[in-house]
Each structure stands twice: as C-alpha cells, then as structure tokens.
Amino acid sequence: MPSLKDVKTKIGGVKKTAQITKAMNMVAAAKLRGAQQKMEDFRSYAEKFNAAMGNLSSAMDSGAFPLMEKREVKTVEILVVTSDRGLCGSFNAHILKMTDKLIAKLEGEGKKVSLVCVGKKGISYFRKTGKVRQRYADLMGTFQMFNARTIAQDIAGNFLSGESDEVRIVYGKFKSVAVQRPAEQMFLPIQPDAVAATGATSSAAGAYLYEPSTEEIMEVLLPLYMNVMVYHAMLEVSASEHAARMSAMDNATNACKDIIHSLTLIYNKARQAGITAELMDIVGGAEALK
C-alpha cells in the first residue's frame, strides 16, 4: 500500500502531464488548420497544373526527355518524407516501416538503394544504415515552394547523371483528420500515363498553339512537375503530422484523466483506511480505560 503522500505527489505529476498534452493537442489543432489551409490553397494550382500537363503530354510523344527515360533499374532512390518532431503517435513509424519493407523488397531484387530523407525522424532512423545520400531537416514547419525545388533539383540531378535509375517517394498521406496512411509513389522517370490520368480534361488536346515548341515547354514543365510532386508530399506530411499529433495528444490527455481517476480512488481509500485505523485506536484506548 503506497503512502498517502506518494499517491498525492503522483496525482500532481499526472495532472501536470495532462496539462502539457492538452496544450500540445490545442497547438496541433491550430497548426493543422494552417496546414490544411495551405493544402487547400495549393489544390487549385495542382489541379490546373495537372490538367495542363495532361493536355500537353497527350499531344506529344514521350521518351524524348531524359526525365521520362526508362532505364534498366540498378539503383533506386527513395525520397522519405517524415516529420521533424515526434509525439505524434505511430505516424512516422508507419512511414518508416513502409520504407523498410520497400528497401528489403528492392534489395531482394538485387537493386541498390539510396535514400533522401526529409524530416529529422527519417534521418535519425536511417542514419546507421549508411544509405542516406542527402538529408533535409527542419523544413516541415515553414517550408515553401523553393524548398521543394531544392530537393527536386537535387534528385533530378542525381537521376540525370545516372546515379539513380528510378526514384520513389514514401510519405504520409492525409486522408482525413482521423486517418493518415503511408503511401508510396513512383516519382522518376515521370510516367506520361500517370500524368494524363490525373489531368482528366481533354477539352482541346492537340489543338493548342505552343510557344515555344512542345518539347521546349516540356523541358520547363517537367522540372516544375517534380516541384509540384515534392511540395505536395511535404504538404501532406505536414498536415498528417499535426492531425496525428492532435489525436495522439487527445488520447494521452484521456489516459491521464483515467489515471488520475484511479489514483484518486486509491488515495481516498488509503485516507479512509487511515481514519478507520485511528478511530479503532481511540475506541480501543477508551475501552481499556473503563
């Protein structure tokens, strides 16, 4: 039986923890709103971009562009996008597990794997494997399009120089506030079918005037398309991270409340037992005096 004082200190401690988790929950909720707004803002851009890309790629023949070129795959690069901070439930763990599986599968096929990590969680997880080629930390909070561009350019450079023959992205997809799933996506070589499928408008495909030629436009658009993809993945992860943290912290707060409840019960029982014991003493003493 723990002493009264021990239980009381413990209750105080748990209460403080609950306060912290509750504050984190509210901060995450506010940040989630910001991240969702950012996603919303970006959506119209992405939709129009994909539509234009779809129109364009249906109008020309692919394969002429280095970024679309399919090569025999020897080295696969994986872009892992995770959050910078923990305390968001199993969100990062899921992404990392999926990456691990993918690595194991690819290596089983005799391919080499190199990693580009965005977000501290991924970096520290893969540090010891020696596979990390490039790392980007502390971006998730305030990233902008140009951050995505830096990353995309780096990956494209590596792809074009032949260091990697295929690039995939693993990131956390934001399904809803309650559900976030890790997702894997083909990144490079860019597949025109996938592009065409996302841009489902074929209003006047092929009837466009192009300036400069379609080829030159593609030279500009393909890197842009990469930026859009990377930026999109980062947005998804950022929103998912906050959503995951929100629910994790909500659970933690509830757990704290449960603990406080049961500790209070123990405390009261101990107090009652103390009082009873003292009463018995007094009664016993009084009896003895008679």
Next chain:
Amino acid sequence: MAEKLKLEVVTPKGAVVSKEVDIVTAPGYGGEFGVLANHAPFLSTIKTGLLTYKTGAQEETLMVSGGFCEVSNNKLTFLVESAERGADIDVERAMRAKERAEKRLAEAQAQKEKFDRTRAEAALQRALSRLKVAERRKPS
C-alpha cells in the same frame, strides 16, 4: 469589346487574381504577348516579368515569376511560382536584392561559375521586375 476574358492567376499559395478582363499582356517565352477575347488555344511558358491586365480604363500590373499560361475558351490561366501586386512590394528590399544580385553576378562572371550566374541572373530579373511594378503603382 463586348466579350471578356476570364483571367486567373494561380500560385502555390492560392489564387491571386480571378476576374473578367479585356486584355492581358504577359512576358512569354519569346517576348511580351497580348491576349484578347477569342484567342486561339495557346500554351506558353512565362518568364519573370510584368503581367498587365486592363478592364475598361482600369489597368493593373503584377509581378510574376516562372511558370506557364494556358488560353482556351476565353479562359486565361497563369500558373506561376509567385505573383505580387505593386502594393505588396517592398521597394527598399527589392533595391537591396537588386544590388546584391548585381554584385553576385559580377563575382560569378569573374569566376566563370555557371550555376551561380544563372541564379544571380534570375534574382536580378525578379528584383528588377518588382521595382518596375512598384514604380507603375505610383502616380507619377
């Protein structure tokens, strides 16, 4: 000029302009081009520069950088990395950026560093466009 064009300027941070206009002038790949209503379907890349549009007698200017535009069915969509109105531009900052870019450009040229040069050139281009937009805003 009964028919109007629907102009939309969209950046990754959301739509900047969405309105009916009469004429649009934009910095295309091969130089400035103008678009009126009933233009043929058209797709072009956009360089850093000034985007001007007119509704009646009212004229407005934006600074846009890097992207492309699409024209179809009297709809004109610009997808650019950034678009700024004159009122949002910090002239002093743009001035500083211009000086910085010029310095870097000179350095890069001295060292024949191609990558730095393209970057400095782009930065200079942006700064100059910003200044131009800011200038137009002022009633001179």
